[in-house]
Amino acid sequence: MGISRRTLIAAPSVAAAAIAQSGMFSASDTEWLGAIVEQIVPTDEFPGAREAGVVTYIQRQLAGPLKRFRGAYSKGLDEMKKATPGFLTLSFDQQTAYLKTIESTPFFQMVADHTMQGYYGDPMHGGNRDRVSWRMLKVDKFMDHGPWKGHRHEAE
């Protein structure tokens, strides 16, 4: 193996420090966060949070209006990687069961809140790709910008 045990253990905190400083996720962070957000809004007959771009949403907001949460992301991901290093290898249902054990933690509640923002908010912020949640709720025609395309216009 070209990688020492020591490097492996150190890796999460290096990645975490990167989030805290720049708000940028490492590839590992993106993978972990993708799995978590996918649990929060899973894929069913409509795409889930990962496919809808929720990690991009969170990443972009941590570089802007939500930068005060950078430290919480780095600490939370770091702790989760340490506490459950095999999380990514678990089945979907096993991941659900694990997250239920931490659902009342401030970290999980923060991620859940930001996931809902990214999934149900305006696609301009990086999530809700192709207006997926709006189409799911059948409100897409009401939600867009610019000249409103609601049913009064439709009737005309």
Place this chain on the structure above:
Amino acid sequence: MKLSEVDAVIVGAGGGGGVVAHELAVAGWRVALLERGRRQKFGETGHDELRSQRTTVLGNAFGPDDERHFRLVRAQDGESWRRVLPSEGPYGNVAACVGGGTLSYGAMAWRFLPQDFRMRSTYGAVEGSTLDDWPVSYDDLEPYYEKAEWTIGVSGKGGSNPFEGTRRKNYPMPPLPLNTEASMLAPAARKLGWHPFPIPMAINSVERDGRSGCIGCPHCVGFACEVDAKNSTAVTVIPKAVATGNCDLRTECVVKEVLLDATGRATGVAYFQNGELVEQPAKIVVLAASATETARLLLNSKHKLHPNGLGNNSDWVGRNLQGHAYSGATGVFETETWDGLGPAARIACCDFSHGNDGIVGGAMLANEFIRLPYLFARSQHPPGTPRWGREHKKIQRELYRRTTGIKGPVQEMPMWTSRVEVDASARDHWGIPVLRISGQKHQRDVRAGQFIADRAAEWLRAAGAVQVWASVTGRGVSGGQHQAGTCRMSAEKKTGVVDASCRIHDVDNVYIADGSVHVTNGGFNPSLTIQALAFRTSERILKQQKI
């Protein structure tokens, strides 16, 4: 920099300040209208829920910004102070832009009821509350309500609310048509023996005053109106004031203090613009910066004759901070109730505003304004259901169009200890002492909230809801968009801050034209009352002052 003197300087181009600017400018006064925010257009924010005045999770689209502003709120330990940003709930923000709260409000345009001005006489003293009568009555204010309805533009059906006080004149526009929810709720209320009627709205139901009628988009409260059918002061009285040539609207001007001469009389204000401190001398000063910021300005205007801040010699400035103890219920129906036709709020009743057993006051009940996907996901699912995961997504999808909310702005019992102060050391971006907020709601507000929530639930069940749950106010201190009470109007100098003309008791040339002066805040959205008072105060200023 010191500018040349104007007749009046008005701080705050919102619901009240816009009205005063209009009235004085039309009368030929030279007016400087100062606004800390910007002029905003619909296209800047569109229908973006995450920056709307409804959710603010990515910042306040209508100001103020998180970078230069903060407040302190009392922490849970009751000792220390916690720093909060404008986009966070406990900040108690209203808005900071031309039009103030009226640019993004829902635009319900209520007259308070006669009893709302006589709470102490109607109910007697309430232990632990500073509940009192106003020094003006509904009848005193009625001509100014009429003036506000006709000048600003309100749609409604005169005589349809049997609990309203005497009304001499109908609304200038017919009511907006009922939507699906209102068509379902109106007969249900009648079946219960209640008296439903279309909500009076400061929204054009027909083309008026050169602006379009409502196009029925579902984004009223929390957003600017894309066709300016919503009658904010930004599209009504302020442009008219500027058009007289007598009103100079200056944006991004952050007022620091009221300037006072050796006798303690106001000589103008000092404000920051582009990093420079500017002095604007004026014969008359009108503060219309909101119940929190007007109080802050007074507390920051110290003088040897006003050692605790201007207008504060009897220690009333900043106290009795109140809003509304919103309570209500949500119901799930078997068929779709949401039709996307805005403003969603179309039907109300005032059967429980007063005369409720064991309750002081009460609230108007109305169907909910707006349904936004993120807000619905976070706060409007049935209790006990999962907060995330497959089931949460399924509920979101299945119930979004089948739920209806009803709630009411429960009248609060004013509290001496619910207050804003200025902190001794915390300073904002401009070096101005920062506000801090403390206190809580009266225990009676929770009781009234439970009663109102029960009535909302009853209404929903009568309309056919198959599952209903209540939402009752907590005891956290109010403020926010309906903030009021911090510069109480009183006949006696000892028991308030301003007189019945809304002039500060302690000096003869400073007036207040926002919700600060409300003795009590009614069981209604307060904007039309703020505006009616602003018309009345303007008339008093023109009578009392020589320029």
